[in-house]
Amino acid sequence: METLAGVTRMRLVGGNLALDYLNTRTGPPVGAPDDDVLAGYPELVAWGSYAGGLSEPEAKVLRRLSHDDPDGAQVAFTRALRLRDDLDEVFRAVASDRSPSASVLARLRDDEADALRHARLDRGRTFSWTWRDDASLARPTRPVVHAAVQLLTTGALDRIKGCGGCRFLFYDESKNRSRRWCSMDDCGTSEKIRRYVAARRTRAAG
Template sequence: MCPAFPDFRLGSVLATSFTGTLSERHGHPVERIPTPQRLVDWLAVYGLAVDSCTSAQLDLARELRESIHAAATAAALQEALPASAVRVINDRSVQGRAAAILTPEGERRWRFGSASAVEDALGVIAADAIGIIAGERDGRLALCASPTCRAAFFDTSRSRTRRWCDMNTCGNREKKARFNASHRKRPASPE
């Protein structure tokens, strides 16, 4: 992976981690898959290894990412899902031809069924998004409390009250900002 690009934000839920490849959507957006090779790199991290990616396939991936973000945001807010986002998610899901296989070590791997491995990988991501948006997994969709982020994330905490998409980035930054603001308001102590 090229050090000139921002690090990936890694999570345990494939679909919402994929939407995290564009962060700080309401501040200064950070594109984490700016090139086809970076998409190849990201897919490999999530066990969806492909040999190559074209610019057109990167465009498909970004369209899926934004559609998942729009639908997950609507679901988190308990609003109607955007029809265009649902269409893109469904199209990517049915066009993918991937199969889960079990390795001798007892791990799941993906086998892609067509020469368009990127489309197959996007199908796996779309299917994961369908599962979480449809409420088939134990957890809840939520939006990051950071006003510059507002990323959709899947909260699997015991209480389902998580506030940040990532405590190490958004949560830490927001808590630090509150701490600094509270210290600026305190009068200087006399010596």
Template sequence: MTEVELVGNALCLDFANTVNARPVARRDWLAAPEGALTWARAVGLPVEDPAGLAEALPGMREMREAVFRVFDALAEGARAPRADLDSVLAAHAEGVGRARLEADGELFRLRWESPRTVRVLLWEVAASAVELLTHGPLDRLGACPSCVWLFLDTSKNRRRRWCSMTTCGSRDKSRRYYATRSS
């Protein structure tokens, strides 16, 4: 498999980006247990107890699509689907019920018991989504016009257009350049 690309600037967006080129994916990190483990390691949340991972993959993909539909709608200036918001909130509520607060510098953060299981990973994703939904910056959400990946625009001028300039941005600029040259 190729290297994991993390361009979302938020865990929940990188989770939504575990599949590319919707609706027909060329790569899906949640298609097999090995890919899910690779992605989890890449985001710094390695699954320490992968028991049941193969059985959990359909649920992980459902959560991914709910997160995607919520933030894709918001990036497009539309309302987030209520059913998908409820799914994210249900996962978050389950996770909060199993979490404890631990000091993290001057603030606190949710922590779960070890070992990190697939459920804990999904609780982390849900916590990230709820944090982004409740604290923003939702006005900086974007969706790549080429691959449909989601991202938070952290640029100073708020003009980020692509998931990554090195992949989609370069391809798009090259396509436009050659289209003007052949006209």
């Protein structure tokens, strides 16, 4: 189980906030995860700040709110984990060219509707949804839900892929859509080493 320090050691390689949220669980490409960065509500807030979904002032407010209302924080954390399970089902199905279940898509629709009820439409270079005035314990997952729906409705679904070396998902932005690894510095390097060792053994045996 990870600690708050473990949150800032995780790799943000998904290319999308929702995919990075799924990647808070680690493990092999198939099967159950073997570790989880999100051990509790404090880690959820720390991840939101680290991944860019929360500003530090917003995170400070949420830490105070969770201290004053631990039961409410636990409810919000439980819902955050349910959301992660739902997003995991959706995006792993998409990465495998399968259709997610209708029930999980309906929950995601409801989560997006709830997130936008707490949002503000702000103008920068373009208009965008923000949650600047949302000081509720559910705040960390609002931008995650919205990022997920935006990716599903406007992204290229064939660019959503699973890493060949671990359970991480990512959005492949390479020109020829040939990316296979979450990171060449980690899983990609490990595969190169494995192939090198196998080739040496083959030459030695010959």
